[in-house]
Amino acid sequence: MKKFLKITFIVLLAFSCGSNGGLKKSKGELVGAKAKKYYPEKPFGMVLVPGGSFIMGKSDDDLPAIKDAPTKTVTVRSFYMDETEITNSEYRQFVNWVRDSVIRTKLAIRAEDLITNGVSLEDNDGILKYSFIDSDTTDLSVYDKWKLENEFYETDEDYYASRKLNWREDLIFDRDDYPDKDYLEVFESFYLPKEKVFNEVEKSWDVKKFIYKHKFSNISGSEGYIYMKNKYKMEQIRDVFNEEQGWKEITQPGGVTTFKNVDNDSTFVMDDDWFASTTEGTLSRENFAREVPVLVYPDTTVWELDFKHSENQPMHYNYFSHDAYSDYPVVGVTFHQAEAFCNWRTFTKNSYQKSKKKKSRVPNFRLPTEAEWEYAARGGLQSAMYPWGGPYTKNDRGCFMANFKPMRGDYAVDQALYTVEADAYDPNGYNLYNMSGNVAEWVDSSYEPEAYEFTITMNPNINNPKNNKKVIRGGSWKDVKYFLQVSSRDYEYADQARSYIGFRTVHDYLGADMTANAMTNSAIRKQNNRRSSIK
Numbered sequence: 127m128k129k130f131l132k133i134t135f136i137v138l139l140a141f142s143c144g145s146n147g148g149l150k151k152s153k154g155e156l157v158g159a160k161a162k163k164y165y166p167e168k169p170f171g172m173v174l175v176p177g178g179s180f181i182m183g184k185s186d187d188d189l190p191a192i193k194d195a196p197t198k199t200v201t202v203r204s205f206y207m208d209e210t211e212i213t214n215s216e217y218r219q220f221v222n223w224v225r226d227s228v229i230r231t232k233l234a235i236r237a238e239d240l241i242t243n244g245v246s247l248e249d250n251d252g253i254l255k256y257s258f259i260d261s262d263t264t265d266l267s268v269y270d271k272w273k274l275e276n277e278f279y280e281t282d283e284d285y286y287a288s289r290k291l292n293w294r295e296d297l298i299f300d301r302d303d304y305p306d307k308d309y310l311e312v313f314e315s316f317y318l319p320k321e322k323v324f325n326e327v328e329k330s331w332d333v334k335k336f337i338y339k340h341k342f343s344n345i346s347g348s349e350g351y352i353y354m355k356n357k358y359k360m361e362q363i364r365d366v367f368n369e370e371q372g373w374k375e376i377t378q379p380g381g382v383t384t385f386k387n388v389d390n391d392s393t394f395v396m397d398d399d400w401f402a403s404t405t406e407g408t409l410s411r412e413n414f415a416r417e418v419p420v421l422v423y424p425d426t427t428v429w430e431l432d433f434k435h436s437e438n439q440p441m442h443y444n445y446f447s448h449d450a451y452s453d454y455p456v457v458g459v460t461f462h463q464a465e466a467f468c469n470w471r472t473f474t475k476n477s478y479q480k481s482k483k484k485k486s487r488v489p490n491f492r493l494p495t496e497a498e499w500e501y502a503a504r505g506g507l508q509s510a511m512y513p514w515g516g517p518y519t520k521n522d523r524g525c526f527m528a529n530f531k532p533m534r535g536d537y538a539v540d541q542a543l544y545t546v547e548a549d550a551y552d553p554n555g556y557n558l559y560n561m562s563g564n565v566a567e568w569v570d571s572s573y574e575p576e577a578y579e580f581t582i583t584m585n586p587n588i589n590n591p592k593n594n595k596k597v598i599r600g601g602s603w604k605d606v607k608y609f610l611q612v613s614s615r616d617y618e619y620a621d622q623a624r625s626y627i628g629f630r631t632v633h634d635y636l637g638a639d640m641t642a643n644a645m646t647n648s649a650i651r652k653q654n655n656r657r658s659s660i661k
């Protein structure tokens with residue numbers, strides 16, 4: 127009876143609160159929790175690749191007999207993909223953002239020092255204009271004020287990273303216009319000293335100071351938190367928590383795994399805290415999160431390092447920074463830099479979404495998996511050798527269909543010696559440019575020669591964090607045609623930048639999945655013609 131009373135009491139309590147919690151609106155019906163309306167929005171510069179199944183691998187000649195891509199039918203979900211390789215101009219947007227936020231942070235710290243030493247925030251026509259926004263606490267939200275006073279940070283760096291920068295004030299780059307001496311000192315500390323500048327340009331950024339840190343958590347996958355936890359749990363149940371050892375499972379249906387000791391009636395629960403403590407932290411969530419610091423500037427020396435006995439100095443000095451190459455694909459970026467770029471792109475878009483309070487968070491931008499890349503490159507054609515079909519690399523007018531090295535030693539029979547604009551040549555059936563050739567592209571898969579033998583066939587991806595070899599796809603301006611085939615696999619070490627490797631990103635499509643089979647061409651076209659938020 128006592129128990130019954132208790133339960134009624136709890137239920138009644140819930141109801142009496144419920145009358146304020148939306149009962150009036152729902153009238154007691156199941157109407158679902160309130161949510162913002164989500165419309166999948168095609169990101170600027172991307173196209174929708176409708177999901178479907180395809181035969182992955184080499185149905186065509188595997189002339190060099192590498193045999194790392196036997197055929198296999200796989201299915202991928204719908205996703206958006208960049209129409210072109212990421213260009214220098216797009217990558218500069220990332221680099222400039224990182225550079226500016228690093229400089230702004232240093233300016234704000236110097237301003238804070240001045241304020242601490244008694245300079246009044248009122249005299250804010252110089253460096254003080256770049257103070258942290260919360261230096262003036264009058265307009266802070268309750269939460270921001272509380273955080274400023276109570277939050278604990280392990281390092282100064284973490285503390286400053288938590289402060290809000292004043293992005294409303296433009297940075298002043300022109301040396302003639304520096305507002306005061308403090309600003310000058312901070313700003314100039316980001317340039318290389320004169321004696322270290324090789325180039326004839328007068329100032330050169332000290333690029334090692336511009337680091338982007340992104341948090342990476344390994345939740346799913348073969349070494350991920352979910353898998354490792356489950357594996358450990360199964361081992362424990364097999365070896366320790368069994369009847370022979372005096373344990374009995376008393377997990378309630380739907381509840382957390384719980385055991386009872388038959389001898390002394392003690393119980394324990396296999397919850398996240400138990401996993402963390404019994405494995406001395408090995409299975410603690412933090413251990414599956416890494417913070418990866420990445421130097422963001424591309425390595426421009428690759429133009430000379432990749433081709434030792436060749437004169438490529440103009441490319442070294444100009445390719446990334448000169449306006450002439452804005453629309454050319456970025457190169458000299460490692461796998462880690464490509465990942466950092468994706469992370470920043472997600473962060474930037476979601477910061478915008480957050481500022482417009484009615485907008486939902488968007489899914490992550492990321493590198494395509496190997497299967498997604500190949501599916502997209504095929505452009506809807508079955509068993510073709512190249513994005514345009516094949517088996518030839520020239521069209522019927524005798525023009526080459528992509529930028530590569532058509533003949534031994536002659537890089538330019540296709541009218542291009544190095545890279546070309548990212549939207550050069552004709553796109554494939556999904557409106558994707560240069561999937562073959564121009565620059566090879568990092569994908570989010572580690573290179574395992576036997577990968578196709580053991581992957582599953584739905585959204586397959588092998589990404590073994592311990593394997594430093596990452597797959598690159600599509601071949602490049604320095605490759606022969608074999609590497610341009612949609613099924614050819616190649617690899618490079620994740621931390622190796624090259625003058626012929628770039629990347630493009632993908633973005634998940636959330637909502638009812640459309641497949642190429644079910645979707646009419648006009649529906650795909652309609653999606654792809656939908657205007658992005660900017661034009």
Ligand SMILES: [Ca+2]
Nearest residue numbers: 529530537542
């Ligand atoms: Ca070429």
Ligand SMILES: [Ca+2]
Nearest residue numbers: 560561563565
């Ligand atoms: Ca390419």
